[in-house]
Amino acid sequence: MIRFDCDYTEGAHPNIIAALSESNFEQTCGYGEDHHCENARAYIKKAIGCESADVHFLVGGTQANMTVIASILRPYQGVLCAESGHINCHETGAVEATGHKVLALSHKDGKICAKQVRDYVATHWRDAAHEHIVQPGMVYISQPTEYGTLYSREELKELYAACRELELPLFVDGARLGYALAADKSFTLPFLAANCDVFYIGGTKVGCLFGEAVCITNDALKRDFRYMIKRMGGMLAKGRLLGIQFEEMFRDGLYFRVAEKAVANALRIKAALIQKGIPLLMDSATNQQFPILTKAQQATLGEKYALGFWDTTGGERDAIRICTSWASSDENVDALIADIMAL
Amino acid sequence: MIRFDCDYTEGAHPNIIAALSESNFEQTCGYGEDHHCENARAYIKKAIGCESADVHFLVGGTQANMTVIASILRPYQGVLCAESGHINCHETGAVEATGHKVLALSHKDGKICAKQVRDYVATHWRDAAHEHIVQPGMVYISQPTEYGTLYSREELKELYAACRELELPLFVDGARLGYALAADKSFTLPFLAANCDVFYIGGTKVGCLFGEAVCITNDALKRDFRYMIKRMGGMLAKGRLLGIQFEEMFRDGLYFRVAEKAVANALRIKAALIQKGIPLLMDSATNQQFPILTKAQQATLGEKYALGFWDTTGGERDAIRICTSWASSDENVDALIADIMAL
Amino acid sequence: MIRFDCDYTEGAHPNIIAALSESNFEQTCGYGEDHHCENARAYIKKAIGCESADVHFLVGGTQANMTVIASILRPYQGVLCAESGHINCHETGAVEATGHKVLALSHKDGKICAKQVRDYVATHWRDAAHEHIVQPGMVYISQPTEYGTLYSREELKELYAACRELELPLFVDGARLGYALAADKSFTLPFLAANCDVFYIGGTKVGCLFGEAVCITNDALKRDFRYMIKRMGGMLAKGRLLGIQFEEMFRDGLYFRVAEKAVANALRIKAALIQKGIPLLMDSATNQQFPILTKAQQATLGEKYALGFWDTTGGERDAIRICTSWASSDENVDALIADIMAL
């Protein structure tokens, strides 16, 4: 069985394993204050073009989301996000566990827009009973979205302009950020860093064993973030494990290369799906593709491949998720393409 | 600089690194449902002599503590623990973050006893205003304690008898459990499993990169624990990383061997301290030793070794923590002993 | 200015004031354990036809909602409710403040149905990733709803049958329960008590100064509820104030008479609105009516009456809320009707 069901089916890029192996007997202090973490932070600040950023390494995405959000919001505030957002759908209420409501907006291809945020905020404050309603306190988006789609430069700029005007911090979940950067070269890390208040660079799904690098660019949001990490159970004793991985990823661009290869393979699969006339749920430019397959097609491919079930679409068809990653070999991708074409 | 300041200054036992390396390209499902986790669970159930236990792998100790405690308590209940307990002192309020008060009892060498628990509970229910007071809902201890001391078999049995009688689940934090098992061979994993309701086997400080194996032996506490893990941000996407480590540790007893060596080295250091006439804060039988050193002694040793500051003891002396681990080489221990004897 | 904008614009039914005045110098113990509370509990148990119920008096509706919900749910569970539900819209995230997600279902006239609950639960458990999704843990409805509409006997029975089958406690918010009972005489308190697990009889909006009587009929939900009340800040020191009010309300049926008069007046206003050809947002049978008025009509009535703004409906019209209560005098209602007819 060849797995294409998600982008965390293998361990990590071999360079990561090698780096962990080589550094294994080094003695360092704990909790992310070692020299590997320092190096990784320096590389990342350079990569995002923001020397003043605070960079923290967390183990996973849900942890990063809940820690950042709980750190920003006042108790009576909620976080605006797309109805399809990860924090709204797939984190078992981790944000609510911190006492905050997720304020879900309808989405288009997994995205929300500046106008929706402006309207929501205006409606809130216009309501005579606004004190009885959760106050919008920040905005959360993902790049790429849950559907593999992308915010364009223009869309993000408009959204961030609205956020600044409304004094709502903008937080970008980048669990799969590498794939977005690979898919749209005009959307760079420095551009992102300049157009939000806090974001993270996902490692777990982009070649690391685990790890998310939270970058806080807004000075007002930096204070005592390490206390927050510890309080939320997210402070890794051997913090160096995160430092070593991100050092490896950002020393000379491995992060970008890993993502590029995965996206290239995904686009090859996409091309095959289109050529074969198989409809796509979304027009995704990243490492996740969502073909709508008949039960028969699912059964045929299912003999050889593990694919992800995404959603029912009615009738005899379902939306299926196909993911590539650093670990998808060209051979396996070729095989899948051949089998798609043979459907 | 040779570090003896804590037991997480290196990576992991080389077998762990090798296992991660070998398994790196295997494809597995995520979230701890892969075959490595299954194997590790099977090994652990055998080692603890409890086939009916539920075993879950978490990344770190604070996360394990808050998840277990929040899973057990009703909202208005608190957790009884020693004033010196980790959850009371060094987790930045992670338990309170879940809405629960830590009910601190005075400790003797880091330990609490059955009588204290009985008295506390009796006092609570006797108070006419008991509904205005946090209700004791469970008991938390560590084996070994923060001071490296141990609960004897008899002490644990008495404590657990009290807990059962009072219907308070007993939770044992085993962040350094291996060292306790190595120090008192009569106190085995099956004995522990039979004398509490939930405990964890610490990996982070006993040779793993990270990881704690939570063992729930009381059926009433098992339900939906995986929901709790996810809700608290503790569900590792590549859960196999935990499975692979504990598989390695429990396949043929590596966990015990790692701990034994560390304890043996710690006892050699302890013997030197005693021989030299240096007072000890506690009579620890495990991998942590707490000599009381003069400022001059600290300065002399500090030229070559990183030791942990533990507490002021008044005057010119401080309690210092010396930790050994799987990674403490005999050479380094020999050197430290020689330098202690030369003080 | 004559107010019809809500049902809490005056103090309390004069009998309540008289009872508070008469009992003022009595000495009693605190926290709801006095003889007035005992009497009130006895009257209520009789009225609801459930001697085994636990009855607790709380000050307000949001407090009652959050205390009941936090008492029932496990940490990773959420509460199913109509999108228009009070807990979802107008409690500033009080439920989320206790760590739980509100799982909003689309509504029809403010109501949800058994099928929606069954479908939601089935979908949850069918999802391979269900551990990553908040688990439905209970169901919340209001009788009457936010729109003044009513669950019929049949609808409630079906909903409760689904809840029992799915093991989801059913909680009925009765902030305006009296008006529902007055509007549908077949829907009695004993019927309600037999068809949910916990509900409350609202006093604040039905003639009391304040107060909600929470009735827990399901034994499994009774334990330690007074601890919950105190922990949530809802334990009134002079609990007798609540007892005295509910004693007065339920000694000889004042609660029902108060509600009947308000509903009768509301239906007179409704008849006038219909006769005049003014559209209604909902077909409400209770003390709240929602005419859709032009801006001009609003301005005309606004010279003499305070009415509640409810919602924009597009164009030149808005949905307006007109509320009656125990305190709406026949004269004021007559005047309003005349002015409606003169529009």
Add this chain to the structure above:
Amino acid sequence: MIRFDCDYTEGAHPNIIAALSESNFEQTCGYGEDHHCENARAYIKKAIGCESADVHFLVGGTQANMTVIASILRPYQGVLCAESGHINCHETGAVEATGHKVLALSHKDGKICAKQVRDYVATHWRDAAHEHIVQPGMVYISQPTEYGTLYSREELKELYAACRELELPLFVDGARLGYALAADKSFTLPFLAANCDVFYIGGTKVGCLFGEAVCITNDALKRDFRYMIKRMGGMLAKGRLLGIQFEEMFRDGLYFRVAEKAVANALRIKAALIQKGIPLLMDSATNQQFPILTKAQQATLGEKYALGFWDTTGGERDAIRICTSWASSDENVDALIADIMAL
């Protein structure tokens, strides 16, 4: 049975009942925005000598404490208070329910001092592991304390100077504030308002039916406090009930007269106890007195009076609480004194 066991055994000062009765048919808006609340706020601002203060009315003390504390602290911060503080002992973990640890300091006669706060904060920041420890974020005291004792002007000034220097907001719980003001005329409301950041004037225990007036004098703590009240379930629909009571209390000094009479009666009882040679647990100057009575004395007085049990003191004696209030008649106090003298 004549009750002296607490200060909330009767309803309210008759003027309060009269005012509620007189205003009963007035129509007002809800949620504390009516003219009675406006008047009461104006009276209170004048009484505390701080026109810029924000004044909010809450129903009870635990609710006031948890709302103020949760409003001030960042998630990883705790509140410093005396070990004997109400929030630490008698609120069923309401502060922890909001996610915050109570950082208990040893007390002297129920009080903490500036030096303790300075030392605690210095120790925190000096600790290399301070990020693993709950950060002190504010200070909570009560005036009078749980033991009826008082902070002198000098003590409060020193404490507040320390707080300002350390940037810790100082919150004064004034559940029985009236009695403190009556006992030490040099300690005025304007003095208090000038020497803390937020405090409340307790009504429940000083002549009202219920109600606490929270006064926020520090501008930085004012924002969105009404959202907090609603989110914590503390927003009273008929907020006017609180306004009417505080209007009555502060229109022409009723609050002070009520407290003075209670304190005068308490001091008469205290004099009798001293004259009789009965030891006192604390030298209280306020409406609560704590004689240490033998079991026999308790039994004798217990035939006629309800007294409060306070604490065991060892042997055959217990500390007993005797409370006076606005409602303690001179006759009853005379009778108690006679019976004490006859012991």
